[in-house]
Amino acid sequence: MAWMAWTTPTAIFFIVIASLLVTFTLLAIKFPETPRTGVLGFETTRGDRLFITLLGSAFINLIWLGLEAGPQPYALLVCLIYAGGVFRWV
Amino acid sequence: MNKTVNQKAWFLVLPVLVLVAFSAVIPLMTVVNYSVQDTFGNNQFFWAGLEWFREMLASERMWNALSRQLAFSVIILAIEIPLGIYIALNMPKKGFWASFCLVLMSLPLLIPWNVVGTIWQIFGRVDIGLLGYTLDKIGVSYNYTQDFFAAWATLIVMDVWHWTSLVALLAYAGLQSIPDAYYQAAKIDQASRWNVFRFIELPKMAGVLMIAILLRFMDSFMIYTEPFVVTGGGPGNATTFLSIDLVKMAMGQFDLGPAAAFSIMYFLVILLISWVFYTVMTNLDKRDGV
Structure with a gap:
């Protein structure tokens, strides 16, 4: 992973976006969107x-x-x- | 009958997601990482924070490239869309000539970008190119390597030559899907040619035209190979579009940080425009009940 030049702030940034996506996916499965x-x-x-x-x-x-x-x-x-x-x- | 909504079907797209992750998402994440750091090679990075974004937002060079890019996209759209519609309206509707025209129209679309660039690069040369030589002989001053207008004209004509067919084919497909009954009704009402176009053909073509505009806008907004082969971004910076400038910055100067910040902003603009077009398109479809 060193080639991707990770930093803590960018990692946090992507973790936040990924967790938002996962949360909304789960929400969409549990409570279908209208x-x-x-x-x-x-x-x-x-x-x-x-x-x-x-x-x-x-x-x-x-x-x-x-x-x-x-x-x-x-x-x-x-x-x-x-x-x-x-x-x-x- | 009511359709069953089953969001679990989304899991079926997982293989594509993995593929896209490798080809797009992971590289994009790397670009984000680069955009907040500085490097002098050797895979050593130093934290720079939002410095590159600040620098790029204040950079005249980027704004100039962006305005050239927008101007290019607007000009080619303003030519290709009406011209494509005009060609589609005048193409034979059936029989041998319809197929002949379709094949003929598809030919430019089959040629790879760099070959198109090379064709026009040679075509426009004053010493050996047919176009350049002819213009020179009839007394028109034309030199795309030195003259701003000649360079832009060459690139615009090249793009029109390469891509108008796409618009024409899409518009033609839209026209073919209009049932004869509409035209018969128009005839009974003694509608003029313009009214037939305005109230029957144009609304029926709206969906495919939207796709044509979206495709042509995105392609022209990301254009790289053709101008790179023909003018290399010159004369001076006259035809240095966004992607050419980006490659110069990232590969030529090895300014990975600023180039990454630049890429992210470029990407965001493209994402925004695509989203707007996509939303408009899906809403048109819904309105038409497709």
């Missing part, structure tokens, strides 16, 4: 909303970094608020 139409005007399932959250969070982090808006961990707070919004309204 699509619903949200503010975006199209049907989304729980998995879709997770995808929108993760992709959006990546962009929020990049924009935060590009605008030099402050320490990076605060971007994660914005992401959490964003995630709440996506799961509630999208």
Whole structure:
């Protein structure tokens, strides 16, 4: 695994994403998803909303970094608020 | 009859998942690891945090490559989509000539990218290329190795030559699926040619056109081989698109960290656009009840 040049932060990053995927897979098996139409005007399932959250969070982090808006961990707070919004309204 | 929803069927895709893990996911994870570190070779890495992302976001070079890339994609889409539709509308509907046209249209699609590049590289040369030589003889100043406009024109015409067929074939397939009854109804209503196109053909082609736009956008957004063979990104940086710039950075300068940060942003943009197209497409299908 040395060739992959692992670091602790990136390992944590991937573990978080992997556990999210596993959790949502298990959730989907236990409680089948029912699509619903949200503010975006199209049907989304729980998995879709997770995808929108993760992709959006990546962009929020990049924009935060590009605008030099402050320490990076605060971007994660914005992401959490964003995630709440996506799961509630999208 | 109600369909049974069985999420366990997803386990059947496990073999593909393993394959994709080896060919895409693990390399991508490695890129993420590189993007937060610096290396001078020898497989020794030093922690750099988000420095490369900060550097890339502020880098004029990356924004320039991105704008060139977007300009290229928009220009070729603006030409290939209408041209492809126009060709499809004028292709014979059945008989020998329909098959003949289909085969003829497929030919450019069968040629490997680097061969297409080589064909146009030679075709455009002023000393031995048919196109370059002819243009030179009739007094048009054309030199794709030195002139900005000539380089862009060559790449755009090359891409149009290579890929319009794809759009035309997809549009043709869409047109073929329209039942005759629609045209008969239009005839009874004395609809004009434009109205037939606007209200029958275009809506019926919308699905396949979406696929065509998605495929052409993604392909042109990731284009590497053809411009690399024809212009090598030149003159100067005039045709240095994202992937060419990325390879220069990663392989030429061995700046693995910045190149990895660059790749991740490139990947995110592509992921976003693909998702938008995919969502639009599936919703169109749902609306049409397919």
